[in-house]
Amino acid sequence: MGYRRYEKQFKEQTLKLVTEQGRAATTVARDLGIPHTTLLKWLKKIGWKPAKMDRANRLPDDPAALKARICQLEGQVKELEIDREILKKATAFFASQSK
Numbered sequence: 001m002g003y004r005r006y007e008k009q010f011k012e013q014t015l016k017l018v019t020e021q022g023r024a025a026t027t028v029a030r031d032l033g034i035p036h037t038t039l040l041k042w043l044k045k046i047g048w049k050p051a052k053m054d055r056a057n058r059l060p061d062d063p064a065a066l067k068a069r070i071c072q073l074e075g076q077v078k079e080l081e082i083d084r085e086i087l088k089k090a091t092a093f094f095a096s097q098s099k
Contacts, residue, residue, distance in 0.1 A: 006034070007094055011042055013087070019048055023080070031084050032091065 017028045018039070025043060029036040 006038075007098070010091065010094060013090070014039065015042055015046060015048075017083075017087075018043060019046070021083075022051075025050075032087060 014028060014032060014034070017023045018025050025039050026036055029039040
């Protein structure tokens with residue numbers, strides 16, 4: 001079984017999803033259809049370390065604050081769904097160009 005080769009631009013965009021947008025590596029790998037271990041190797045190669053959970057990232061106790069946080073996260077989900085669709089189309093385009 002051979003290894004799949006990925007275009008440099010695809011790797012760079014994939015790494016940015018994790019390093020700049022803060023998306024989970026497992027989610028990015030699943031969404032783009034690449035092995036999680038492959039993405040982790042790319043991240044390790046550039047010296048990326050996962051962020052530790054701190055007190056600032058914990059959920060507030062105030063229901064109003066929780067509701068505001070939910071609204072914020074729902075907006076982020078919509079943006080990420082759009083990003084994912086763009087990446088799917090870009091992946092399909094680059095795959096068709098390499099054939």
